[in-house]
Amino acid sequence: MDLIDIARPAAGGAETGIYHYDNLDRAYLARRVEEFREQVGRRLSGALTEDEFKPLRLMNGLYLQLHAYMLRVAIPYGVLSGRQMRKLAEIGRKYDRDYGHFTTRQNIQFNWIKLEQTPDILAELAEVDIHAIQTSGNCIRNVTTDQFAGAAADEIIDPRVYAEILRQWSTDHPEFAFLPRKFKIALTGSEQDRAAIKLHDIGVLTKRNADGVPGFTIYVGGGLGRTPVIGVKIRDWLPVSDLLRYMEAILRVYNAQGRRDNLYKARIKILVRETGAEKFAALVEEEFASLSGDRFNLAPAVVAVIQARFGAPQFATLPEVSTIFDSAVAADPDFAQWTRTNLHPHRVPGYASAVISLKPIGGIPGDATSDQMDLVADLADRHSFGEIRVAHEQNLVLPHVRRDDLYPLWQQLRRPGIETANIGLVTDIIACPGLDYCDLANARSIPVAQAISNRFADLARQHDIGELHVNISGCINACAHHHIGHIGILGVDKHGQEAYQITLGGAADENAALGQLLGSAIPAEQVPDLIEAVIGHYLARRTPGERFIDTFRRVGMATFKEALRAER
Amino acid sequence: MPLHVVTASRLRDGAIMWRASAGGWTEHFPQAAPFPGDAIDAALEAGQADVRTQQVIGVYKVAVTETRSGLAPESVRERIRARGPSVRPDFMYPGA
Structure with a gap:
């Protein structure tokens, strides 16, 4: 798992999309599983106290939550094969309660895990090159990226390749295993930010310089939680070959100067704010200059080897227009509705990326049953070269589907109820597990999401409202990114009762913004009415083609407040 | 007089446990023993x-408070721990 892996040849094989492990990687995972098996044994025998054991289990993604242990499994940069998805389904069926929960970190969580079975689970995951390492603790966590990675029409570079390089660099990095606090990196391969990069400790945006050469714009110090901050740009354009050296420089400055005396001031965002962005950038540049370019240089040949380890789908040469697709759209209005929200342009003519909604009306956002996971795996094998992506919006993506195949694909999604045509709409709600499962939560998230989803169940109405992102977090830790929802909802404890604060105007894209507070917290049962009133005001004020966020930015918070006050 | 019950998680599987009237632990909240006033201190010590x-x-x-149907945790969090996730009736704990 270290950089020496880069020199090894591609594994090849029929399975594309995922990074192919070799025997060294597998031996490493096997060692880690056996190490944890021994640690669990020592804990159960009493040789380790809970205080001694807790950091060890967290290093393996195992939390103790409200009802049971929860295992957070890493899905590197949200990329899965059909074979890996089937294993996740099997874990859900065999060790959990027949389902899993996909998260905003592109990972999956199992909510009903037994400590004594965890080593066996990790051993089974290792069979398909999956693990739970660095999904918790004060280390560099799973690097996240665009859910259309390797497929998007607007992609400048393939972000999976660089996310994998960052994964190898950060896994067991001896200097960065005990950072002041957890550390999250997001990377997107196009100039359009689909990975909320400005809300991460480091955000990497791909762009071309004036000569058309691809490189990276670097942001630092973004983050949500109790102190939400939009990241600041510290490098407008970084050569691709310098990515690792620059990451190393940022982490070194943070590791040396980040606060360890106060949990709430330990994230890099606080360091950047207290140091000042300009001075922080200067410190990084100084550290960057002091590091040997040879040691961290990402030469094109090195990158090519990593790229090759992913394998390449053998795309057919197809016309851009599919008459089969066009006929189906004309004949079936439900399918036509799905195509308006659940498809994304592909870089290869005749193909599209299809988004599978895990937000059925009234459902639990991000949950998938084992049967649904198996079906998605089968569909991936049949229609998408065995490739699957997990979106940070808690949906799944089949990245490479022939446009000719989209109608039969959609028909197969209907039976298990994962065909909802609501991607990017009001019922595509991002929600954390909240107080129903989470030990940290102050209030429930899921029932509020369900109530809103049921209120806006009419798909025609949703499509009329248009793009609208609703995010609901059950506490200030903001796992559901409520600060950057067009409509954000935060559950709080108000005198022992659950209550919800509403924010408006947040955004996660390249124009990232933090939502503004609408008023004081309200009870759960009033939330759908308030959302209805907010949307009603938007519909009354919007101009043709204007999305909710556009109208909000044009008219401002004051008019929304005034309109809602008048209605009451 | 304040009334409390004692709770914990079982080490081997993380299941929610309640201190029972006869000593020991139960998975079923209705079987949890109430401890009035300072009696809770000894119960906590036994749990430790x-x-x-x-x-x-x-x-x-x-x-907890006493209701017509038995003991009820005062906080939402503990009511969810006693009954199961409110969004999955199929996961409701027996006797909840």
Whole structure:
């Protein structure tokens, strides 16, 4: 798992999309599983106290939550094969309660895990090159990226390749295993930010310089939680070959100067704010200059080897227009509705990326049953070269589907109820597990999401409202990114009762913004009415083609407040 | 007089446990023993002894009230722990 892996040849094989492990990687995972098996044994025998054991289990993604242990499994940069998805389904069926929960970190969580079975689970995951390492603790966590990675029409570079390089660099990095606090990196391969990069400790945006050469714009110090901050740009354009050296420089400055005396001031965002962005950038540049370019240089040949380890789908040469697709759209209005929200342009003519909604009306956002996971795996094998992506919006993506195949694909999604045509709409709600499962939560998230989803169940109405992102977090830790929802909802404890604060105007894209507070917290049962009133005001004020966020930015918070006050 | 029950998580599987009337632990909240006033201190101490023998972890007290149908935790969090996730009726705990 270290950089020496880069020199090894591609594994090849029929399975594309995922990074192919070799025997060294597998031996490493096997060692880690056996190490944890021994640690669990020592804990159960009493040789380790809970205080001694807790950091060890967290290093393996195992939390103790409200009802049971929860295992957070890493899905590197949200990329899965059909074979890996089937294993996740099997874990859900065999060790959990027949389902899993996909998260905003592109990972999956199992909510009903037994400590004594965890080593066996990790051993089974290792069979398909999956693990739970660095999904918790004060280390560099799973690097996240665009859910259309390797497929998007607007992609400048393939972000999976660089996310994998960052994964190898950060896994067991001896200097960065005990950072002041957890550390999250997001990377997107196009100039359009689909990975909320400005809300991460480091955000990497791909762009071309004036000569058309691809490189990276670097942001630092973004983050949500109790102190939400939009990241600041510290490098407008970084050569691709310098990515690792620059990451190393940022982490070194943070590791040396980040606060360890106060949990709430330990994230890099606080360091950047207290140091000042300009001075922080200067410190990084100084550290960057002091590091040997040879040691961290990402030469094109090195990158090519990593790229090759992913394998390449053998795309057919197809016309851009599919008459089969066009006929189906004309004949079936439900399918036509799905195509308006659940498809994304592909870089290869005749193909599209299809988004599978895990937000059925009234459902639990991000949950998938084992049967649904198996079906998605089968569909991936049949229609998408065995490739699957997990979106940070808690949906799944089949990245490479022939446009000719989209109608039969959609028909197969209907039976298990994962065909909802609501991607990017009001019922595509991002929600954390909240107080129903989470030990940290102050209030429930899921029932509020369900109530809103049921209120806006009419798909025609949703499509009329248009793009609208609703995010609901059950506490200030903001796992559901409520600060950057067009409509954000935060559950709080108000005198022992659950209550919800509403924010408006947040955004996660390249124009990232933090939502503004609408008023004081309200009870759960009033939330759908308030959302209805907010949307009603938007519909009354919007101009043709204007999305909710556009109208909000044009008219401002004051008019929304005034309109809602008048209605009451 | 304040009324409490004692709760913890079972070490080997993380299941929610309640200190029972006859001593020991139960998975079923309706069988949890109420401890009035200062009696909770001895119950907590007894629970801590089971931490030292690797039976449970995270022992703490939960404020409850007496209702016509039995004891009820005062906080939403503890009501969810006693009954199961509110969004999955199929996961409701027996007797909840």
